[in-house]
């Protein structure tokens with residue numbers, strides 16, 4: 001069922017070579033590699049604008065999650081393919097997306113990763129404390145599965161073009177690698193150093209980029225300052241499942257209204273942290289607006305906006 005007027009993806013592939021001039025990388029030094037060392041992760045984020053956290057979940061857990069996701073996508077696809085394709089920034093119909101609203105409803109592991117210590121720690125560090133210590137929110141959430149033949153996504157920032165770069169990072173971004181990310185199957189392409197650009201991005205150049213290759217169970221970390229995009233899947237038979245999460249300050253409008261999209265049953269017994277991240281609170285400053293017309297099951301989930309984490 002279509003909701004609202006979200007812009008649909010249009011197939012942009014023309015079958016012709018991209019005529020735009022290439023903007024070469026202007027990045028010196030080694031590219032970020034998978035690491036478990038938090039100091040290295042911080043240094044890579046600062047220097048390159050992205051980092052690769054290794055072994056955040058086990059390869060076995062990643063496989064369990066990707067198999068579950070594949071089965072859910074197959075189930076949705078059988079009902080209506082439009083549910084899981086035509087994300088508005090994708091370049092063709094081949095890869096598959098699943099909205100974070102669905103992920104939250106469908107399995108505990110897609111709720112648990114939202115409150116994993118790694119993204120929470122990085123978000124605290126990169127976005128800084130908020131007024132009255134109000135909690136951050138999940139800004140955006142979804143799975144992206146590249147399939148053989150799917151084209152590269154246009155290089156972009158996860159940020160509205162009208163938000164000046166001088167405002168700094170407004171979102172921390174995390175891609176949970178559920179498969180091995182390799183160049184061949186569409187590992188996310190990054191433009192290292194672009195988090196320091198002072199000019200808005202241009203659509204008339206092709207940015208030279210590098211693949212963020214990472215074993216299943218890793219997490220790619222960046223912010224909405226970094227130019228990046230899904231890689232082309234040129235493999236013969238490898239899918240590449242990634243789950244993408246963005247965190248934003250409480251004054252930024254999240255893309256998903258979780259209290260309206262989540263089955264209250266799945267949040268029974270959930271932590272205050274998760275509920276805060278999903279927006280089950282009023283605000284720390286201003287009127288404490290009562291949720292007068294919310295169903296009782298939703299009211300029962302409400303928590304304080306003051307960050308527990």
Ligand SMILES: O=C(O)CCC(=O)C(=O)O
Nearest residue numbers: 144187188229230231242
């Ligand atoms: O899945 C990926 O590799 C990146 C996707 C992405 O950047 C996006 O959809 O904004």
Ligand SMILES: [Fe+2]
Nearest residue numbers: 157158228229
């Ligand atoms: Fe993106």
